[in-house]
Amino acid sequence: MAATTPSKALLWSGVGVSGVGVVALLLVAVADLGKADQIASVAGAVLALVGIGLSLWAQFGNRGQAPVEGAVEASGARSVAAGGSVGAVVTGDGVQAPAAPPAMPAGGGPTVSGPVTASGDRSVAAGGDIGSVSTGDA
CATH class of the missing domain: 1.10.10 (Arc Repressor Mutant, subunit A)
Known part of the structure; x- marks a missing residue:
């Protein structure tokens, strides 16, 4: 870094x-x-x-802090960007999110202090942990 x-x-x-x-x-x-x-x-x-x-x-000391304001950006159809951790992300048609998202680690994982960018159709980016992602159609 x-x-x-x-x-x-x-x-x-x-x-x-x-x-x-x-x-x-x-x-x-x-x-x-x-x-x-x-x-x-x-x-x-x-x-x-x-x-x-x-x-x-x-x-x-830096655990749980969100990234710098304005550093999270999603561009493109159905793209998702999160500054921290996400449990489940679903961007497809006819796809159901899991009833219970996967368990995240106890510490929550560190978040990044730099930009989080998801660019392109159905792209997913997170500054922390990602539990489950489904970007396709059912």
Whole structure:
């Protein structure tokens, strides 16, 4: 997945803050090594907690979010596009949807953050899981 503009800005701001922190610790170390040791210990513990929080957010924080507005598009006769998961899709004549759509995974699956496009006759696209699709006539 390509990096987006906000993530690049966050990356460079993190690099800048880290650089300033290293320079500050070096300056304090020259003046008082004991004080620099104490500051580095506290800063390391705080940054470790921030890193754990960011890791958890990156792993679990984006679940269930819909894709960006306007990114779901269906074009073509009987085409279907869904930003998240769909249980059953039927686009044919005389075809019945199943009485009970197939069970979706417990986690619901991740949705994509980019465009979801179904183009062409009877095409189907989803940003998440698809349980069952029937595009033909009975």
